[in-house]
Amino acid sequence: MLAYRKSLCYNLQGSTWKKRIFREKSHVLTYRPVPDLVVCKNDTHGRKQNHGGKKMSVISMKQLLEAGVHFGHQTRRWNPKMAPYIYTERNGIYIIDLQKSVGKVDEAYKAMSDIAAEGGTILFVGTKKQAQDAIKSEAERCGMFYVNERWLGGMLTNFKTIQSRIARLKEIETMAADGTFEVLPKKEVIALKKEWEKLEKNLGGIKEMKKIPDAIFIVDPKKERICVQEAHTLGITLIGIADTNCDPEELDYVIPGNDDAIRAVKLIVSKMADAVIEANQGAEALEEVAEEAAVAEEAEA
Incomplete structure (x- = not known):
């Protein structure tokens, strides 16, 4: 049986994010083009669109790449259960498959949006230094609760x-x-x-959380293992970012990605907050928030 090697090539030309899948058999190289994806300048959500105008994702490959979401841990520090989400290894570091990350962000976004639309509460959890600021600011922005300093044992079960x-x-x-x-x-x-x-x-x-949350968004389930255990005991939906050293099976909705880089964590957490805002206030409110954020960034620059 002939063995095939599948690889991806990404090229950024202007505003067009081109993606082609190559297959190699012996010395013969063929390719199957995939429709070009364009980041629309007027799309404040940073969603990808094809030339037909159909929304493809709540996050783009370009955003994930620029934030460093694709960098995993050293190959000696990994969980074999993350293998389906790993694209390759480079210089002793695992590279996460961003194609799968994009799809998983979409799934998590929809789950967060559905829970919020039904009046559910979501607890944002991230006590590692790289996640603390993003967890606090984004939870406050979308009107949800957060734990960003220390997870007290029994915070849910007691x-x-x-x-x-x-x-x-x-x-x-x-x-x-x-x-x-x-x-x-x-x-x-x-x-x-x-x-x-x-x-x-x-x-x-x-302090304003009157009952156990309906869902928890978590950064690094390995770090927050006590929170994960309590959520499992109570049957609470778990959504979160899992690096290559985590067990994705601990989460109901897993987002494969770098949980050690501030920019990567901020990007994904902000998208989850966007899901809550869109569910509670509508797409127009989300656009206003995005515009305000863009203005603030320009002012800082």
Whole structure:
């Protein structure tokens, strides 16, 4: 039986992202062209469109490539279950198949959108340094909850106890607002402020969460293994980014990608937040948010 080797070639020319699939048999090289995909300048979602104008994805191959989503871990640090999402190995590093990442982002986007459209709540979780800022800012942007500092054991499976700590946090906030701090001894105020800071750090992102979330979006399930275990125990839908060292079977919706690069994490988390905004406020609201973000980026530049 003749063996075939399949490879991909990507070329960026102007605004056109060309993709062709090559097959090699012996010394004969043939190719089957795939319709060119164009990143439409007027598409604020960064979605790809073909020449017929049909929307193909909520994220483009170009965006993923520029953010470094394709870089995996060293080959010695991998989980064999991620093999279907690995394209090749280069200089001892696994390269993630971005074709599959694009499709998986679409699936996760739809899942997030459907849950939000039905009035469900979503908890964004990412306690590693590279994910903390993106998790907080994007969760706040779409009006959902987040944990970005430390996952407390029992945060879901022992939610009643967590609620009592949240009540304590709100109690201290009230004391600070109504002037109680001014009449208490200085030493006691210092202790209260220290307690307040600790509670806010760990529970600030969920202090308005009245019940267990309907879904969790997670960055790096290996890092957040306790969260994953609790979600499995309670049957909560798990959506997340999995690098080449993770077990994709732990997630209901897996997005193969680099979970160690700030830009890569920010890009994917922002798309998940977009899904919630679109579900709750409509596509027009999402376009307005995208335009505001573009203006802000130009101002910073």
